Amino acid sequence: MDGVLCFKDKNYTRATIPNPVNITCPYHGRYVIYYNNRTHEPFPDGYSFYAHNDLCEVEVFGCSTAGFYGENCSKPCHKNCQEGHCHITEGTCLGCQAGYRGPMCNEECGQFTYGLECNQTCGRCSEGEQCNHMNGSCSNGCDVGVYGEKCDRECPDGTYGRNCKNKCSKHCIISERCDSVIGQCVGECQSGWKNIQCDKECDGGMFGNHCNKTCGKCLNNEQCHHINGSCLNGCDSGYQGINCTEVKNNRAVIAGISITTVVAIAVIVLFFVFRSFQSNPQNIETETQEETPDVTNNYQEIAYSTIDTNSVHSNEHETEPMLECKNVSIKRKSEEPENIGACFAKEHVVNENQFEKRAVTSSEAPDILVNQLHKNIAEMKKCKDEGFKLEYSVLSTGEMFPCDAGKREENRTKNRYKTILPYDHSRVILYGDNECLEYINASFIEDNNGELAYIATQGPKENTVNDFWRMVWQQNVTRIVMLTNLMEHGKIKCSQYWPDCLTTELFRDFTIQNVSEKHHASYISRNFVLSHEQLLVNACKCDFLLLSIQHVSI
Structure with missing residues (x-):
């Protein structure tokens, strides 16, 4: 039977035991059990195996009504006494309700404790406040790094701050993994980002990993791209290259002017051909028109991609324009032409080698309205997909940025193809054992807003x-x-x-x-x-x- 020990005799002998014995038991209960312990050594002096005792009388005194104490049982116990019981003479509580302490249970739990006997520790309430003394809740919310009613749960992965309302940066080396208190990224930032939260792009003329690389001579001293260092709006006078780090010489400038002239002539010839189609569609194979076309009137009708004149290879021999397709039927309205660009002159369908080093930028590809997409595709598919072939031919090939990680000896076996490697500035970095950085052939891809949209991998x-x-x-x-x-x-x-x-x-x-x-x-x-x-x-x-x-x- 469970019970509370009120008194245990350890010192009385036959000569010193008082008669009668008065014992105060400050506990509430229904039974009083008296027994002689004969099972645990050492036994007291004078112990006899044949000893026995007789109780002549046992008297138990207390208040007949629970919740009162005093000589006449007229004083109520404190309201915070556990189960309303207190010492029958002193009035001290035999135990306190949850959230209270002290002999009379009239003191709330303090020192960041709560609950029964104040033996539970508060969570991290806002501004270091004391939690509710009874249930441990935080009335004004949680401190940074924790959440929950009692503010005793760490922020889930990917969140931090007060009440875990902030999200870790996508630009941490391990995306959306950071310290739960201040949002400091685990490890370091991805290339092109800085601050402990990796929430700010490189600036001040710097770019790359840890923002420790210097931008080239961008136009008007503009900030280069924070990740790869490219100059988005071109280079200052006298410089060239993607990052504007190559110094131009006069010979290169003259060559550029000559190339521009060649391209201009090619475009005018193309306009002549288009004009010929419109005038005599039945003889488009050989007939051309000598009259100079009205470029202003046809400008809105002809859609073509501009060409980076600095990368076009000029041809030594001029060729006579010759059309790939024959007997192409072109409809014509009374005022504006339709399908003007049905065919392309053959010399403008260049092979892949001619455009090996050409880079296509966003300014080179005209925007296409959604409601014009079907029409655009139909135009591109004419003449055995000549339009698609032309666009495909100007795509850049080879490496535009460093791929050093993928070329390392220890990483070569992880690549499926020798020539398809991730760029160092945008590759996904794995965390291995002991947080060692490891390689995988995968790259982060941004959307139109510059945010990381998905991962492309082999x-x-x-x-x-x-x-x-x-x-x-x-x-x-x-x-x-x-x-x-x-x-x-x-x-x-x-x-x-x-x-x-x-x-x-x-x-x-x-x-x-x-x-x-x-x-x-x-x-x-x-x-x-x-x-x-x-x-x-x-x-x-x-x-x-x-x-x-x-x-x-x-």
Whole structure:
């Protein structure tokens, strides 16, 4: 039977035990148990195995009505006494209700404690305030780095600050991972960003990792691109190159002027050809018109991409314009021409080698209205897709920025192709064991607003599948879109990095569970649950789409 020990005799002997014995028991109960302990040594002096005792009389005194004390049981116990019980003579509480302390239970819990007997510790309330003395709640909210009713829970990953309302920066080296108090990024910033929260672009003429690289001679001393150092509006006089770090010489300037002249002549010839189409559509193969075209009237009707004159290779021999397509029917209205650019002059359909070093910028490609998209595609497809071929031919090839990480000896086996490597300034960096930085062939892609929109990566190889899922975990990826097949034209394009439907597979520290799979006409959708074995949490649910891709050679 459970009970509270009121008195235990450790010193009385046969000669010293008083008669009668008065014992005050300051506890509330229904029974009084008296017993002789004969089970635990050492036994007191004079102990006898044959000893026994007889109780002549036991008297228990107390108030007949609970909640009162005093000589006549007329004084009420304090309201904060536990269960309303107190000492029958002194009135001290036999225990306090939650949130109170002291002999009379008239003091609230303090020193950042609360609860029964004030033995629980408060959370981190706002401005270091004392929590509610009874239930531990914070009436004015939480301090930075914690949340919850009692402000005793650390901010979830990706948030920080007061009541965890702030989000960690996407520009941390591990995206959206930071200190829960002040938002300091775990590790460092991505290239082009600074401050402890990685929330400010490089400025002051600096760019790159840690903002430790100096911009080139941008036009009007403007700030260069904070990540790659390129000059968005061109270079100051006397400088050239993407970053405006190359000094021009006079010979280069003269060559540029000559090239510009060649391009201007080519454009005028093209206008002549368009004008000829309009005047005599039945003889477009050979007939041309000698009259100079009205450029002003035709300007709104002819859409063409401007050409970077500094990168055009001039030809030594002029060629007679010759059209690729024959007997092209061109409709014509009474006032304005339609489909003026139905065909292209052959010398303007350049091969890939002629544009090997040409860079296409946003200013070179005219905007296309949504309601004009179908019409634009139809125009581009004419003459055996000559329009698409022309645009494709001016795409830049080769490396525009450094790819040193992907070329390192220890990383070469992680690349599926030798010539497709991520740029150093935009590549995804993995955190390995002991927070060591590791490599994966993947790059961050920005949207039109300069925000990180998605990650582009190669189809995982057998030796990079674990790295792929580690990237998914660290970057909080929730949707995967696969734009390749496992096998194409007899060649392996991607290793299967997911388990079959309703099965589970372990990839190093990560367990992938394929919980559902649906086959549609042109794609397959799967749903995965990603678990971290060491952290023992299921923190990532991924939607997976495998699109049916038809590869077209251009």
